[in-house]
Amino acid sequence: MLLSCFVLTAGAQDIYFTRTGKIEFHSGSSLEDIDGVNNEATSMLNIKTGEMAFTLLVKSFSFKRALMEEHFNENYMESTKFPKASFKGKITGMPTINITSNGSYNVQTEGELTIHGVTQKITAPAKLTVNGGKITGVSSFKIVLADYKVNIPGVVAEKFSKETEIIVTCIYEPRS
Amino acid sequence: MNPALNKPHMQTKLTGITICLLFCCSPIFVSAQVKDTSDLMDMLDMETAKHPVTNYTSATFKTTRLINAHSIENVAGGVLDVKISHRFGALNGGFYELFGLDNASIRIGADYGITNWLMIGLGRSSYEKQYDGFMKVKLLRQSTGKRNVPLSISGFAGMYYNTLKWSEPDRENFYTSRINYAFQLLLARKFSEAFSLQLSPTLVHKNLVPLTTDPNDLLSIGIGARQKITKRMSINVEYYYQLPGFKLENTVDPLSIGIDIETGGHVFQFIFTNSTGIAENQYINGTTGKWSQGDIHFGFNIARVFTLKKTTRKEIK
Numbered sequence: 001m002l003l004s005c006f007v008l009t010a011g012a013q014d015i016y017f018t019r020t021g022k023i024e025f026h027s028g029s030s031l032e033d034i035d036g037v038n039n040e041a042t043s044m045l046n047i048k049t050g051e052m053a054f055t056l057l058v059k060s061f062s063f064k065r066a067l068m069e070e071h072f073n074e075n076y077m078e079s080t081k082f083p084k085a086s087f088k089g090k091i092t093g094m095p096t097i098n099i100t101s102n103g104s105y106n107v108q109t110e111g112e113l114t115i116h117g118v119t120q121k122i123t124a125p126a127k128l129t130v131n132g133g134k135i136t137g138v139s140s141f142k143i144v145l146a147d148y149k150v151n152i153p154g155v156v157a158e159k160f161s162k163e164t165e166i167i168v169t170c171i172y173e174p175r176s
Numbered sequence: 177m178n179p180a181l182n183k184p185h186m187q188t189k190l191t192g193i194t195i196c197l198l199f200c201c202s203p204i205f206v207s208a209q210v211k212d213t214s215d216l217m218d219m220l221d222m223e224t225a226k227h228p229v230t231n232y233t234s235a236t237f238k239t240t241r242l243i244n245a246h247s248i249e250n251v252a253g254g255v256l257d258v259k260i261s262h263r264f265g266a267l268n269g270g271f272y273e274l275f276g277l278d279n280a281s282i283r284i285g286a287d288y289g290i291t292n293w294l295m296i297g298l299g300r301s302s303y304e305k306q307y308d309g310f311m312k313v314k315l316l317r318q319s320t321g322k323r324n325v326p327l328s329i330s331g332f333a334g335m336y337y338n339t340l341k342w343s344e345p346d347r348e349n350f351y352t353s354r355i356n357y358a359f360q361l362l363l364a365r366k367f368s369e370a371f372s373l374q375l376s377p378t379l380v381h382k383n384l385v386p387l388t389t390d391p392n393d394l395l396s397i398g399i400g401a402r403q404k405i406t407k408r409m410s411i412n413v414e415y416y417y418q419l420p421g422f423k424l425e426n427t428v429d430p431l432s433i434g435i436d437i438e439t440g441g442h443v444f445q446f447i448f449t450n451s452t453g454i455a456e457n458q459y460i461n462g463t464t465g466k467w468s469q470g471d472i473h474f475g476f477n478i479a480r481v482f483t484l485k486k487t488t489r490k491e492i493k
Contacts, residue, residue, distance in 0.1 A: 015216075017223070042224050044216045053216035055224060059231060064486040066252030066292075067441060074235050075407050080369055083231075088217050153408075156440055 014048040016135055016172035023056060027145070027164040034160065036061035036072065043170050045137065050094030052109070054087040054168070076150050082117040089122075097130065104129040109139065115148040126168075135172040140165065233318040236328060236366040237374075239443045239479055240287060240295070240312075242400040243414040243432040244451060244459045248328045248364035248374060250314055251289040254485025259285045259299075261454045261477045268470030276473060283454040288484075303453045310334035310358075318365060332360040336457045353384035358456040360398075370404040378416070380457050387425055394461045395422035396429075408438045412445075416460045423461065430463040445477040 021041030028034035041056035058079040063069040073079040089111015097105065110123045124141035142163040145152060152160050237247035240257065251257045265279030273279065285299025285308075293314040300307050316329040336356040342349045357380065364374035376398035385392055400414040412434045418427065434447035450467050451459035465471030 015219070019223075019227070040229075042220055044220050044223075046216060051216050053220045055217070055220050057229065057231075059234075060229075065483045066255055066289075067481055067483070070235055071440075078369075086217070 013174070014046050015175045016045045016047060017175040018043050018170045018172050021054065021056070021168065021170040023054075024167045024169075025164050026167075027160055029159055029161045032159045033064070034068065036063050036069075038062070041168075041170070043137075043172070044175070045135065045170075045172050047097045047099070047135070048094075050091035050107075052087075052089060052091065052111070054170075056085055057083060058085055059083065076145075076152070077116055082115075085113075085115045087111055087113045087122075091126070091128075097128065097135070099130060099133060099135075102129075102131050113143070115143075116150050118148040120147050133174070137168070137170045137172060139168045142166070228322040230319050230323040231321040233320075233328065233366050236318070236364050236372045237402055237412075238410060238436045238438055239445070241445070241477060241479075242374065242402065242412050243434040243445065243447050243477075244430065244449060244454060245376060245398055245400060245414055245416070245456070246310075246312060246332050246360065246362065247400065248314075248330050248362050250293065250295045250312055250330070251287050251481065253289045253291045254483065255289045256482045256484050257287040257289075257479055258482070259283075259287065259477060259479045261285070261475070263449065263452055263454065263473045263475035266465060266471045266473055268472070281452045281454065281473075299455070301453065301455050301458065303455075303458055304338040305340050306336055306338040306455060306458070308334055308336045308455045312362075327363055327365040330362040330364075332358070332362060334358040334456050336455055355383050356457040357381040358460075360456070370410075372402050374398075374400040376400070376416075378456070378460060380461050382457065382461070385424060390424050391422055393422065394424065395419040396460050398460070402436070410436045412436060418461065426464060427461060428463055428466055430459050431467060441481050443477075443479045445479075447475050447477070448472050449475060 019042050020039055021043045023038045023041045025036050038056050038061045040060045041054055043052065043054040045052045058077045059073055061069070061072060063072065089109055091107045091109050093108070095105050095107065105128045107126050107128060108123065109126050110121070112119050113122045122141060122143065124139050126137055126139035129136045142165050144163055145160070237249050240247060240249045240251060261283040263281040265273055265276030267275050269276050269278070281301070281303040283299050283301040285297055287295055287297035289295045294311065296309070296311045298309050310333060312330055312332045314330050316325060316327070318328040319325045334357065336358070338354050358378065360376050360378045362374060362376050364372060366372045378396045378398060380394040382392055382394065396416045396418045398414065398416040400412065402410045402412045404410040414432045416430050418429055428450065430449065430451040432447055432449035432451070434445050437444045450465040450471055450473070451463035452465065452473060453459045453462050465473070
């Protein structure tokens with residue numbers, strides 16, 4: 001018991017946190033740009049173990065067109081039924097991060113992405129950059145909406161690209 | 177002894193041992209649980225729970241009109257919504273009038289969102305050759321989470337000007353006689369994803385009324401509901417109850433039933449109603465057709481939105 005408490009407190013210092021993670025997606029085709037941005041994703045990263053977790057409110061995505069935002073929430077993501085999207089995973093072969101010196105690390109991540117109530121295993125390359133005690137994590141990967149049971153009706157299907165690109169940018173600070 | 181009976185007895189014994197073992201090993205289990213709460217996702221959930229957000233209810237209704245009447249919805253800031261509303265003649269016109277299809281009452285209008293909470297609109301109805309202008313303001317938004325509000329409230333004000341030729345041009349006529357006003361308080365609640373309900377207390381003021389016994393201030397209360405049947409289709413009902421003593425002679429309460437079909441940027445509304453007019457002062461206080469006598473009009477509203485000003489995105493603080 002004592003030992004596990006010790007492990008816990010020791011672990012807390014390794015955790016980096018953000019409340020303003022930026023998640024963008026590009027789902028449009030040449031016919032229409034369907035881009036959403038969410039600047040309120042929360043995320044934690046354990047720099048010792050490489051574990052990481054992301055969560056965001058689907059309703060917080062903003063769009064250039066108000067109607068697109070309504071359709072996104074009402075028809076596609078059903079954000080009242082599935083209010084959150086999340087990712088839980090880890091950096092495989094986590095390098096030793098030296099937080100005191102600036103530098104960057106190319107890493108590979110894997111984990112479970114949950115969108116629209118459906119969980120799928122994904123892998124994605126990412127880059128961690130240490131700068132002034134903060135860690136910036138950037139990653140970009142592609143998903144197929146049908147894998148997450150997001151139904152695009154035939155009449156608008158040609159406005160969507162086959163794959164949706166997701167770009168993640170998080171600036172982590174030590175969790176106090 | 178029957179070995180078949182012996183077996184369950186053995187099992188009970190074994191279960192007992194297992195329970196004993198469980199209790200003995202409970203410290204291990206406890207520490208395992210403690211370790212589990214150090215799971216990053218749980219920590220993240222705890223962290224987000226510390227900062228609850230307000231979750232505003234959206235899309236209480238599909239569009240800014242339920243059928244004839246204004247719903248609680250506004251067009252978003254920077255969005256232009258062009259609406260063409262069409263009511264055919266009455267079904268009881270029979271085959272001679274092709275069940276009303278020979279006649280039409282039309283309103284062509286455009287609504288614009290100045291901000292997300294303020295919209296204005298202009299329109300022209302063929303019925304009574306009337307021009308109208310209105311504004312609708314969001315006063316309160318239904319929400320859950322940090323701020324818990326059970327219903328949405330909006331205010332509506334409209335002004336109407338008919339341009340019919342004077343029925344008695346020889347007497348002294350005033351332009352003010354052509355003017356009507358409407359004021360509404362819209363109270364709505366989205367009870368579930370599929371069902372929304374709205375109450376609309378309404379005051380219509382007519383500067384000139386047909387009879388000396390008619391009141392100039394007309395009071396009514398509207399009730400409207402929508403039930404979604406699929407994600408992109410809903411059934412709507414709308415009824416206005418005119419308060420006794422505050423209505424014009426020979427008018428009846430308007431009742432309308434409609435279906436909304438949404439396809440991308442368009443919303444099609446197909447309706448059946450006993451009113452011919454499409455503006456507030458016309459359908460609420462000027463309906464004469466009775467459902468019971470087949471004085472029912474088929475009609476439709478078509479709306480198309482144009483995003484004139486793209487919304488500026490929230491930037492990282």
